Amino acid sequence: MNMFKPVTPNVNFPEMEKKILEGWYSSGLVDRYLHRNDKSEKRFSFLDGPITANNPMGVHHAWGRTYKDLWQRFHNMLGDKQRFQNGFDCQGLWIEVEVEKELEIRNKKDIENLVAGDKKKSIAKFVQLCKDRVVRFSNIQTEQSKRLGYFMDWDNSYYTMSDENNYMIWHFLKTCHEKGWIYKGRDSVPWCPRCQTAISQHEMLTEDYKEIVHESIYFRLPIVGRENEYLLVWTTTPWTIPANIAVAVDVTFNYSLVEASDGKKYWLARELIESVFGTNAKKIIKTVKGKELVGAKYHGPFDDLEVVKKTNEENKGKFHIVIPTDKNILPIVLTEGTGIVHTAVSAGVEDFKLGKKLGLPMIAVIEDNADYLPTLGFLAGQNAKKHPRIILDYVAQKGFAYKIHNYKHRYPACWRCKAELVWKVADEWYIAMDKKAKSEIPASTMGRRNPKSETKNGKTLRKMMMGVAKKINWIPDFGLDRELDWLKNMHDWLISKKNRYWGLALPIYECTKCGWFDVLGSKEELKERAVEGWKEFEGHTPHKPHIDEVKIKCAKCDTEISRIDDVGNVWLDAGIVPFATYLDPKTKKLSYTSDKKYWGEWYPVDFITESFPGQFKNWFYSMIAMSTVLENENPFKTVLGFATLLGEDGRPMHKSWGNAIEFNEGADKIGVDVIRWMFAKQDPEQNSLFGYKKADETRRKFHLLLWNIYNFFITYANTDQYKVEREKSKITNVLDEWILSKLNELIQKVTESLDKFDAAVAANSLELFVSDLSQWYVRRSRDRVGPTVPNSQDKENCYKTLYEVLTTLCRLLAPFTPYISEEIYQNLTGEESVHLANWPAFVPLNGTSTGQTQLMKNMEFIRQVCELGHAKRKELGLKVRQPLGKFSIFNFPRPRQAKRGGQFSLNDEMTQLIKDELNVKEVETVIGDGEIEVELDTQLTPTLIAEGQARELVRQIQNARKSVGCGLTDKIKVNLPSWPIEFTNYIKKETLADELIVGDIFKIEVK
């Protein structure tokens, strides 16, 4: 009877994984795992950053999910109580855009006409379709995550579209309002003409900038009252020229009046004459400081438009005039352009700010979809982005164009639909970053907070957030600088989104009559304040259109008022989860807004991990903001950020480039244990290159090596009828002693690295250990086991050691590679699962000269010496099977040094290892200083030659045994033309041959 289930050497990992996965869920193992530590006093509080439930997972999602699962498994094995709650991000533009694509509709009008002629029903239908999409993809992502081996409480995932989440954001916004931080502001904002909504600064990520070629224009503006003198101005956004109010100069720069070959005289920065005119500059007439140009008036190409005329008349002295720039708002560069900058107050962030500072008027030029407004005469109704030529042609025809040319620049696109952005003045809602709080930040109700943080009266949100960010342990540590940099430079938080449907209903109620507004903080408050529509709304989620049935009364003038039409910025949805996802398991109520007890047991969370590009502005930011406002505390203690996943060719993954890998495809072709191992080994600061070649290499270097060791153990242990014994026996073999010391060292290293959230050091140590185990322990122990070796204590000890090593290794690997560790562990132990096992303990080493560390040093030395010996054999062309007489080691360290601890000595056992490994009869050590050198005695005596022949024959017979499918213990009969007679017994013993018979040809027979 076999003790263990036999193992196939040709393992198919993905198939194996699928079988194990099924077993986990059908047996209820996952549930037992999740509730393993329910009664524990120790906790590990992890918070999942919600994944957007909008599409199937890509292989890049597996990186973060590997980390998330890894640390939760580690802490589960350590006995820590946990929540295992996964999160789905549900609301916002990303879902809307996909639903629009599905419906093949193009714009707002189409959405509002989904149910012909009924706007309200249309919006209800659209919102429902968005919800449906979230449900569909959250189910798909759940299945994919399970396939990844990710153990979570999948039936209790949180959804950011939940009532709890939405109302909790209301509570946050109301708290902001109480501090006086919510305001409506008019600003020039980046705007997506397709989505017809503002794009907040948070959403403008570097990856959303595209290299685009646009037609740019140098245009000339005739100066009023000066003959043939022009201001030369350059712009890359000609569509904004109708919005031109002024041109800006730097008062400290030198500007020259240049006569060009076209006979006209142009003003521009002296340093740019060459780059603009080249050989077309005939002469420089004069040069003055920028300040002397300030105040000059000019004519523009669109002066005939009614709206331009009107703006001019109403703003004499502040229109079409040279203005001094403010270097902090709109710095002028001397590397391109003309040094005279077109200022379109309504159509640029800097332009708007400068205009505000100088009290300039503005001309609004575009609608929400970037069509020119009806006030723009012949331009009205034409689209500014789609038809740039109407501007260029007109400017040229009017004689204002100097030069039009193609210009390549980085231009921002919408993060969802990739349409090119424009800038537009809009009324949006903001949270002020630099306004001192009106009221105190509430002292903690938990009584365990830092007393110093209890009253921060009068501080700005920006200052407070910076203080909170500093309390967090950022990995990598540059994370803090990145976050602080963002916090230092960000504008007020734009929280509204116009013209959208599927998102947080911003609870702002504004009076159209008197301008007063209020922010509601809960469903209860809404009910209390409702004067109309509550019945129609009741029973619905707080989304459009139903939420807007409810009207309240203006507290100032008693007018019946509505909620503003806008939805909220999506990062509000994810930022609130440290408060909105803790439902008290006993009361089923949201803990934070009831007694806070259950919530307080988990907050602040110990650990979060997400890909950092973008998150400093987004999830990390919004959590810090919301936690600062509500608790003035860091929402998480440690954050592990990681870089970006690229294709193995080093380029971003793109379907069209053939280097993108979908999650299911990757899991089926590669196997998720290999995928997880690739991520675990990765330095999180560096981008990870991912592809099939790298996966094959990873599997070969680690998983197959481990599998071969396992296969070796099972095959021989079954053959030898080894029975597992739990009692420790005295270790007598130096190899056993060594590998057990290495194992102890490994446990310590892996434990300490995981404690520090460093998976890469842990995984690389594990991989190195498996390599040592295979290439030294198993290699040198092969002759200790198997049917050719008589039963002995040493054989027993070898199995016992390897069993201990493999079962412990499985426990260490369980958080990293849950499938292979399960397969091996179950077969070895007969236990239900490695995932219910405890994390292995270790004896801390102090790192100096204990017996264990000395042994490990000695073994390291022996392995180096053997490597030199093998290199020597190779150099001399002598196969290892040919025994040699003597092996000499020169410059062997002095015994004196050995005694001091830093060095080592060779005992008989160690010497024997060298003899076996290098197949030599004698090992000589010559003491000396300097580099270790080795020498082989190459003189072959007849006995050595005969032994070499015998070994060669053994090899041939073993191969023949394998090729006829002979079992490990089967006896055979061998026909041989000849063999060295003095080695007959040796050959018989090594090959389990009963007889060696002289015959013409070599052949074996199974008896």
Ligand SMILES: [Zn+2]
């Ligand atoms: Zn868009």
Ligand SMILES: [Zn+2]
């Ligand atoms: Zn009012």
